[in-house]
Amino acid sequence: MTKFVLAPDSFKESMTAKEVCLAMKKGILKADPTAEIDSVPLADGGEGTVDSLVDATGGKKIDVRVTGPLGNEIDAYYGILGDGKTAVIEMAKASGLELVPEDQRNPMLTTTYGTGKLIKNAIDQGAKKIIVGLGGSSTNDGGAGMAQALGAHLLNKAGKELVFGGGNLDHLERIDVTELDPRLKQVKIILASDVVNPLTGENGASQVFGPQKGANENQVMQLDHNLHHYAQVIKRDLGKGVEFNEGAGAAGGLGAGLMAFTNYEMHKGIDLAIKVTNLREKIKSADYVFTGEGGTDFQTKFGKTPYGIAQIGKKYHKPVISLAGHLGDGIDSLYKYGFTAFFGILPGACSLDEALKNGAENVERTTENIVRTLMTKNI
Numbered sequence: 001m002t003k004f005v006l007a008p009d010s011f012k013e014s015m016t017a018k019e020v021c022l023a024m025k026k027g028i029l030k031a032d033p034t035a036e037i038d039s040v041p042l043a044d045g046g047e048g049t050v051d052s053l054v055d056a057t058g059g060k061k062i063d064v065r066v067t068g069p070l071g072n073e074i075d076a077y078y079g080i081l082g083d084g085k086t087a088v089i090e091m092a093k094a095s096g097l098e099l100v101p102e103d104q105r106n107p108m109l110t111t112t113y114g115t116g117k118l119i120k121n122a123i124d125q126g127a128k129k130i131i132v133g134l135g136g137s138s139t140n141d142g143g144a145g146m147a148q149a150l151g152a153h154l155l156n157k158a159g160k161e162l163v164f165g166g167g168n169l170d171h172l173e174r175i176d177v178t179e180l181d182p183r184l185k186q187v188k189i190i191l192a193s194d195v196v197n198p199l200t201g202e203n204g205a206s207q208v209f210g211p212q213k214g215a216n217e218n219q220v221m222q223l224d225h226n227l228h229h230y231a232q233v234i235k236r237d238l239g240k241g242v243e244f245n246e247g248a249g250a251a252g253g254l255g256a257g258l259m260a261f262t263n264y265e266m267h268k269g270i271d272l273a274i275k276v277t278n279l280r281e282k283i284k285s286a287d288y289v290f291t292g293e294g295g296t297d298f299q300t301k302f303g304k305t306p307y308g309i310a311q312i313g314k315k316y317h318k319p320v321i322s323l324a325g326h327l328g329d330g331i332d333s334l335y336k337y338g339f340t341a342f343f344g345i346l347p348g349a350c351s352l353d354e355a356l357k358n359g360a361e362n363v364e365r366t367t368e369n370i371v372r373t374l375m376t377k378n379i
Contacts, residue, residue, distance in 0.1 A: 001034055001035065001036050002032060002034075002035050002036065002287045002288070003035070003036040003037075003038070003285065003286050003287045003288075004024075004028055004035055004036070004037050004038070004286065004287065004288050004289075004290060004371075005038045005040065005279075005282050005283050005286040005288075005289045005290070006020075006021045006024045006025065006037065006038070006039045006040065006289075006290050006291075007040045007041075007042050007279060007283075007289065007290070007291050007305075007309050008020040008021060008024070008041065008042065008290070008291050008292040008293065008305070008306075008323070009042055009043055009044065009048070009052075009291075009292065009293040009294075009304070009305035009306065010041075010043065010047065010048040010052070010293075010294070011292070011293065011294040011324075011325055011359050011363075012047065012294045013294075013356050014294065014325065014355070014356040014357075014359035014360075015359045015360055015363070016041070016048060016051055016052075017041030017042055017043060017048055017051070017052045017055075018039075018041040018051065018052070018055045019359075019360055020041070020292060020359075020360075020363055021039035021040075021041050022039075022360070023359075023360040023361075023363035023364040023367070024039075024290050024292075024323075024363060024364070024367045025037050025039060026364045026367075026368075027363065027364040027365065027366070027367030027368035027369075027370075027371065028367055028368070028371050030364075030368045031368045031369075031371035031372045031375060032371055032375060035371075038282050038286070040056050040277050040279055040282060041055050041056055042056070042270070042273050042274075042277070042279075042305050042309075043133075043269070043273060043305065044194060044268075044269035044270040044273065044303065044304055044305045044308070045133045045134065045135055045192035045193050045194060045268070045269020045270070045272070045273075046090075046092075046133060046135030046136055046269065047090070047092065047135065047136055049088060049090050049131075049133040049135075049192065049269065049273070050077070050078060050079040050088050050089070050090050050093070050133070051079075052273065053079060053081060053088045053131070053273060053276055053277070054079035054080075054081065054088070056273075056276070056277045057081040057082035057083070057276065057277065058082040059079050059080050059081040059082045059088075060079065060080050061077045061078070061079050061080075062077060062078055062079070062080060062121065062122075062125065063075065063076075063077045064076050064077060064078065064117065064118060064121050066094045066113075066114035066117040066118060067094075067111070067113045067114045067117065067145075067149075068094065068095070068099050068114055069094075069095045069096070069099055069100055069110040069111060069112075069114070069138045069139060070099075070100060070104065070109065070110060071111065071113075071164060074094070074099060074114070076093040076094045076114060076118060077093060078090070078093065078118050078121070078122060080122075080125060080127065081276065084126075085126070085127060085128045085129060086127065086128070086129045086130070086131065086276075087122035087125065087127035087129070087130045087131065088130075088131040088133070089115070089118045089119065089122065089130060089131065089132045089133065090133040090135070090136070091112065091115045091118075091132060091133060091134060091135070091136075091137055091251050091254055092133070092135060092136030092137060093118070094112075094114030094115045094117065094118050095110070095111065095112045095113075095114050095115045095137055095138060095139050095145075095251075095254075096136045096137060096138055097136055097137065097138040097212075097213060098136065099138060100138045100214075105138060105213055105214030106213075106214050106215070106219075107138065107139060107140035107141075107165075107166050107167075107206075107210055107213040107214060107215050107219070107223060107252060108140075108165050108166055108167030108215070108219055108222070108223065109164065109165040109167060110138045110139045110140070110141065110164075110165060110166075110213070110252075111139060111141055111144075111145035111164035111165060112137075112139050112141055112143050112144070112145040112146040112149075112251075112252075112254050112257070113145035113146065113148060113149045113164060114145075114149070115132075115143075115145070115146050115149075115254065116145060116146035116147065116148065116149025116150045117149045119132070119146070119149075119150060119189075120149060120150055120181065123181065123183050123184070123187055127187065128186070128187060128188070129187070129188045129190060130187060130188070130189050130190065131190045131192050131272060131276075132189060132190065132191055132192060132254075132258065133192045133193070133269065134191055134192065134193035134195065134247075134250040134251040134254055134255055135193065135195075135250075135251065135269075136251075137209075137213070137251035137252045137254065138213055138252075139166065139213070139251065139252040139253075139254065140166035140205060140206055140209075140210055140213060140215070140223045140227070140252035140253060141164070141165055141166040141169065141252060141253065141254075141257075142166065142169060142199065142205075142227050142230045142231075142252070142253035142254070142256050142257050143251075143253060143254040143255070143256060143257015143258055143260070143261070144162065144164075144166075144169060144172075144230065144257060145164055146254060146257050146258070146261075147175075147180075147257055147260070147261045148161070148162075150180060150181045150184065150261065151177075151179040151180045151181045152175060152176070152177050152179070152180045152261060153175070153176040153177075153178075153179065154172055154175055155172070155173055155174050155175070155176060156171045156172065156173050157171070157173045166206075166223045166226055166227070166252065166253075167219070167222065167223070167226065168226075169226035169227065169229060169230045170222075170225065170226045170229050172229065172230055172233050173233075174233065174237055175233055175234065175237040175238060177237075177238065177261070180261065184261070184262050184263065185263060187262070187263065188263055188264075188265065189258055189262040189263060189264040189265070190264070190265050190267055190272065191247060191250070191255055191258055191259075191264055191265065191266045191267065192267055192268075192269040192272050192273075193247055193250040193251070193255065193266070193268075193269060194268050194269055194270075194302070194303040195247055195249065195250040195251075195255070196246040196247055197209075197246075197247070197248070197249035197250065198243065198244045198245065198246070198248050198249050199227050199228075199231055199242060199243045199244070199245070199248040199249050199253050199255075199256045200224050200227050200228045200231065200243055200244075200249075201224070201244075203249070204224060204227065204249045205223075205224075205227060205248075205249035205250075205252050205253045205256075206220050206221075206223035206224035206227060207220055207224055208249070209249070209252065210223055210224075210252075213252070227243075227253055227256075228243065230253075230256075231243035231256065234256075234260045238260055238261075240259065240260050242256040242259045242260050243256070245259060246266070247266050268303055268308075269303070270303060270304070270305050270307070270308035271308065273305075273308075274308055274312065279309075279312065280312055283309070283312045283313060283316055283318055284316050284318075286318055287318075287319075288318070288319050288321065288374065289309060289312075289313050289318050289319065289320045289321070290320075290321050290322075290323065290367065290370075291305065291306040291309040291310070291320060291321070291322050291323075292306060292322050292323035292324055292363070293305060293306055293322075293324055294324065294325045294326065295324055295325060295326040295327075295328060296322060296324040296326070296327055296328065296331065296334075296342060297327070297328030297329050297330050297331065298328070298329055298330025298331075298333055298334070299330075300334060301333070301334060301337055306320075306322045306339070307334075307337060309322075310322070310334070310337050310338030310339045311337060311338050312338075313338045313340075314337065314338030315338075319340040319341075320338055320339050320340050321339075321340055321341050321342075321343065321370060322339055322341070322342050322343070323342075323343050323344075323345050323363060323366055323367070324342065324343075324344060324345065325344070325345055325346065325355055325356075325359065325362075326344065326346075327342055327344045343366050343370060344366075345359070345362040345363050345365075345366045346362060347362065347365070
């Protein structure tokens, strides 16, 4: 019996990682009805992290009403993994860019307060470890809103609570953590991100990511100045230097905020997913490994899901086959990292809408044909 391990990321705007696994499984079973299949839907810390880890560990989702990035109430959710003690949160579910209409995007105003409420709710549920995916943010507030949601007081010169948004951080006079949720001391916060940017400077949160969140040139410089001031107050009042830490600039500086106010560890998103799902042991016993993502090119080697899978496959000398909706420049440079082959799933020329709509059908057909080819070795 041939064993296949399926470990794809989502195909953005087309299929979740779980749906990709299902399509691959259907294709394999058409070609080899006796195949043993182990499906492990994955994500690298960004979109789909909650769904993939909940699905892979037999966990559950928790729905929560929180404050959105513009201060309005929204519906969000996070996951409790199968062990019942680990929560997984995507900050984008509460503070993400997709939650803000394009004409209202302004990181001077947006807040991470809702992300803090998700963390608090997870602690209420008894979580002892909380994985926070730092991707897709609309914010540039350094995690100030998150800290306020957890009981920290960020005060201006008048002793009043700081107004939401990165644009107000220059008014921060002092930080009072006497009412910060004491349970945070017993909870390990795991930051899941591949971003290594510091909080400030030319490679910092504001200058690199601010424009895509709606900041103009003047606002970018103001936000960078404000985060520098924020970091100085953190260092003075909390005794923690976070400004130049790797990953401090992730999610508009939420990385820095979590470093300042919580008991944290930093991990690459894909490495964390691999550990949580015990994927190394599963690949070790596989005959073939299938992975994939919406688009594959030279950037895949910078920590994306298929790259992480290929590295494990290389270690255990397992064939790793990667599918993608689009194969871009630099594919040839990836073979040395453990990939055996790449396959585009599109049957021919088509519109983007058609490609996204027919993703599952295309993955199923492509996988079936790959497996039929593999089986010719046994004829």
